[in-house]
Amino acid sequence: MEIILEAGRAEKNYWADLWRYRELFQVLAWRDVSVRYKQTVIGVVWAVIRPFLTMVVFTVIFGRLAKLPSEGSAPYPLMVFAGMLPWTFFSTALGDASNSLISNANLISKVYFPRLIVPAATIVVAFIDFLVSFAILIGMMMWYRYVPGWQMLVLPVFVLIAFLAALGPALWITAANVKYRDFRYVIPFIVQFGLYLSPVGFSSTVVPERWRLLYSLNPMVGVIDGFRWCILGGESQIYWPGFALSLVGVAAFLWIGIRQFRKVEKTFADLI
Amino acid sequence: MLNSDAIITVENLSKRYLVGHESEAAGGYHSLRDSISRQARNLLRKTADMARGRQIIQGDEVEEFWALKDVSFEVGRGEVLGIVGRNGAGKSTLLKILSRITEPTDGRIRIRGRVASLLEVGTGFHPELTGRENIFLNGSILGMTRVEIKRKFDEIVQFAEIEKFLDTPVKRYSSGMYVRLAFAVAAHLEPEILIVDEVLAVGDIAFQRKCLGKMKDVSRDDGRTVLFVSHNIAAIRSLCRKGLYLENGLVKVCGGIDEAVREYIGRGDSDAFDGTIPAELPREYSTGEARLVRLQLHDRGGNQVHAIVTGEPLDILVRWEVSQPIEEGMIEIGIADSEGRQITQSFSNHGGAPAIRMAEGTHEIRLRIEDTIFPGRYSLLAGIHKIDGATVDFVERALDFEVINAGRDDPNYYPWTVRGYLRPMQSWGEPSRLARKLEPAGTTRATNFDH
Numbered sequence: 001m002e003i004i005l006e007a008g009r010a011e012k013n014y015w016a017d018l019w020r021y022r023e024l025f026q027v028l029a030w031r032d033v034s035v036r037y038k039q040t041v042i043g044v045v046w047a048v049i050r051p052f053l054t055m056v057v058f059t060v061i062f063g064r065l066a067k068l069p070s071e072g073s074a075p076y077p078l079m080v081f082a083g084m085l086p087w088t089f090f091s092t093a094l095g096d097a098s099n100s101l102i103s104n105a106n107l108i109s110k111v112y113f114p115r116l117i118v119p120a121a122t123i124v125v126a127f128i129d130f131l132v133s134f135a136i137l138i139g140m141m142m143w144y145r146y147v148p149g150w151q152m153l154v155l156p157v158f159v160l161i162a163f164l165a166a167l168g169p170a171l172w173i174t175a176a177n178v179k180y181r182d183f184r185y186v187i188p189f190i191v192q193f194g195l196y197l198s199p200v201g202f203s204s205t206v207v208p209e210r211w212r213l214l215y216s217l218n219p220m221v222g223v224i225d226g227f228r229w230c231i232l233g234g235e236s237q238i239y240w241p242g243f244a245l246s247l248v249g250v251a252a253f254l255w256i257g258i259r260q261f262r263k264v265e266k267t268f269a270d271l272i
Numbered sequence: 273m274l275n276s277d278a279i280i281t282v283e284n285l286s287k288r289y290l291v292g293h294e295s296e297a298a299g300g301y302h303s304l305r306d307s308i309s310r311q312a313r314n315l316l317r318k319t320a321d322m323a324r325g326r327q328i329i330q331g332d333e334v335e336e337f338w339a340l341k342d343v344s345f346e347v348g349r350g351e352v353l354g355i356v357g358r359n360g361a362g363k364s365t366l367l368k369i370l371s372r373i374t375e376p377t378d379g380r381i382r383i384r385g386r387v388a389s390l391l392e393v394g395t396g397f398h399p400e401l402t403g404r405e406n407i408f409l410n411g412s413i414l415g416m417t418r419v420e421i422k423r424k425f426d427e428i429v430q431f432a433e434i435e436k437f438l439d440t441p442v443k444r445y446s447s448g449m450y451v452r453l454a455f456a457v458a459a460h461l462e463p464e465i466l467i468v469d470e471v472l473a474v475g476d477i478a479f480q481r482k483c484l485g486k487m488k489d490v491s492r493d494d495g496r497t498v499l500f501v502s503h504n505i506a507a508i509r510s511l512c513r514k515g516l517y518l519e520n521g522l523v524k525v526c527g528g529i530d531e532a533v534r535e536y537i538g539r540g541d542s543d544a545f546d547g548t549i550p551a552e553l554p555r556e557y558s559t560g561e562a563r564l565v566r567l568q569l570h571d572r573g574g575n576q577v578h579a580i581v582t583g584e585p586l587d588i589l590v591r592w593e594v595s596q597p598i599e600e601g602m603i604e605i606g607i608a609d610s611e612g613r614q615i616t617q618s619f620s621n622h623g624g625a626p627a628i629r630m631a632e633g634t635h636e637i638r639l640r641i642e643d644t645i646f647p648g649r650y651s652l653l654a655g656i657h658k659i660d661g662a663t664v665d666f667v668e669r670a671l672d673f674e675v676i677n678a679g680r681d682d683p684n685y686y687p688w689t690v691r692g693y694l695r696p697m698q699s700w701g702e703p704s705r706l707a708r709k710l711e712p713a714g715t716t717r718a719t720n721f722d723h
Binding site: 001002003004005006007008023024027028031034035038106107108109110111112113266267269270 | 289370371375379380382385386391396400405408413
């Protein structure tokens with residue numbers, strides 16, 4: 001094995017390296033998960049309370065007070081929760097990942113490994129939270145005696161899309177955050193606005209038809225619609241042109257994110 | 273000059289850092305308006321830098337700093353290279369570039385083989401996780417596979433001597449246990465090239481010796497290439513055959529370890545350093561009547577040095593300035609270990625010598641301490657006192673120095689890391705044989721020195 005180190009030399013075997021370090025990825029993810037739950041009293045319950053209470057509030061505000069329609073005959077809380085799932089995953093992943101490099105500064109400045117591993121590993125923690133929330137969803141479906149359709153089987157595909165949708169912006173912000181710490185203040189903004197800009201508390205069918213395509217520029221619109229389609233079965237319809245556009249958005253963000261990250265990756269140790 | 277056997281080839285390597293300063297003029301702005309306009313200008317500049325994707329630098333003057341300049345050398349397979357130099361000479365930067373942590377600004381490096389670097393003990397240790405969990409975590413961070421760690425797990429635990437605490441979170445470990453565990457993991461790495469930075473400076477001496485032994489095995493028996501940075505000249509001498517001496521980012525010596533170490537020690541002559549006590553050192557006890565200004569260490573030939581070889585006397589020169597005459601005064605010189613614990617002191621009225629009459633002006637006095645300390649890193653402290661014991665001035669860590677191990681052929685050479693500090697005047701008696709036959713078992717006990 002021969003390595004050549006030169007200024008600005010793009011590494012040919014970056015992706016092969018990433019594969020070689022897959023065990024480090026697993027170990028870091030495992031570390032983040034176990035540390036997260038180690039010194040909390042109710043541990044996993046935090047992953048339950050947050051989305052559950054938000055779901056209750058949204059149901060009351062959008063469903064009861066604003067009297068917005070649900071999708072088909074699906075119960076409003078169920079529809080909200082189906083949207084909450086990817087959204088909570090997205091926002092937790094974004095927040096954790098963007099701080100990950102700074103909180104692992106001692107690693108970055110002392111050992112070499114493809115830095116991409118660090119933010120990617122934190123997203124796994126968000127995914128564990130997601131699984132816990134998913135258990136609540138199943139509980140709720142039993143409560144409402146709601147039987148999902150075959151669409152439920154496609155859900156993993158949408159989970160993957162949600163993962164990629166979070167990874168793109170997360171990498172972009174992570175890279176920027178190392179250089180300019182201002183970006184850490186940007187995250188709560190994105191998460192707060194995004195919660196209302198994305199169809200979390202309401203169905204995207206509420207959006208007028210002519211704005212629908214424009215609305216789908218937000219990658220999370222496609223992801224949330226996809227989740228609802230899987231979970232609510234036949235009650236929810238996917239707006240396919242919008243969905244395709246959202247996918248393009250996800251891909252674009254991912255491309256920008258990885259590019260930006262790779263560009264500054266080598267200087268992290270000097271900046272951090 | 274290219275050697276086909278070289279496992280590491282470094283050609284014209286340079287590394288530049290940009291450092292920001294507050295400019296001189298900025299120090300004295302008077303009005304709020306000045307201050308605001310300055311802030312605004314700064315903000316504009318930073319925003320422009322950010323938009324262009326450039327690095328943001330604090331302060332309003334940017335200076336280039338070359339941590340390494342035009343460094344070239346080669347390391348052959350199975351060689352152990354010792355890198356010496358004072359703080360800031362570029363040693364750590366060099367190791368960081370070789371470890372791929374940071375990118376060179378210029379130049380080229382070719383590395384053939386798997387590199388593991390140990391720039392710190394316990395990188396990535398998490399205080400909340402147990403010893404067992406941290407072995408896996410740290411091992412993977414250093415580049416071991418899970419299978420490898422599993423295979424060596426028992427060996428690691430045994431080496432670290434922490435069997436009983438394997439399932440205790442490391443935050444409850446003593447610092448000694450922590451370091452032992454961290455080093456144990458690192459010692460079981462099996463890369464082709466091992467890069468080690470000043471990690472032996474921690475831990476107790478017995479464990480340090482164990483680690484040195486392990487590192488020797490690694491290079492000698494397994495034919496692994498090791499790059500080793502340390503201030504511990506004795507350790508460097510006993511481990512390495514080749515040496516690289518860096519000074520201000522430039523290679524001064526690349527050759528035999530003895531040559532590199534000799535240059536490193538002799539650096540005092542070539543440099544403008546005159547032993548002036550740094551102004552930033554705290555002087556809590558100072559009354560202002562007199563002030564210590566200079567402290568120098570000389571070798572046998574009268575050259576100013578930062579290090580002496582075991583067996584040489586310490587020849588110390590103190591200079592002080594008196595602004596208010598002191599009728600009867602005395603000078604104190606003390607020696608402290610690398611952690612600042614004072615190990616001995618000496619006063620100028622030692623052995624009934626008269627007090628010093630300190631008239632206004634500059635004074636100087638010499639102190640010679642015969643060969644009394646072991647190899648190690650030490651510092652000198654100095655004080656001015658009145659004869660009744662009242663302190664007039666006192667500075668700790670006024671001069672750092674090192675006592676280095678003598679050469680292999682010198683009678684003062686220690687082939688191991690010595691314990692303790694003092695090497696008092698000593699004379700062993702003639703051994704004598706008391707009886708020709710051993711007495712019945714149980715009445716004598718064999719004494720076994722493991723040295």
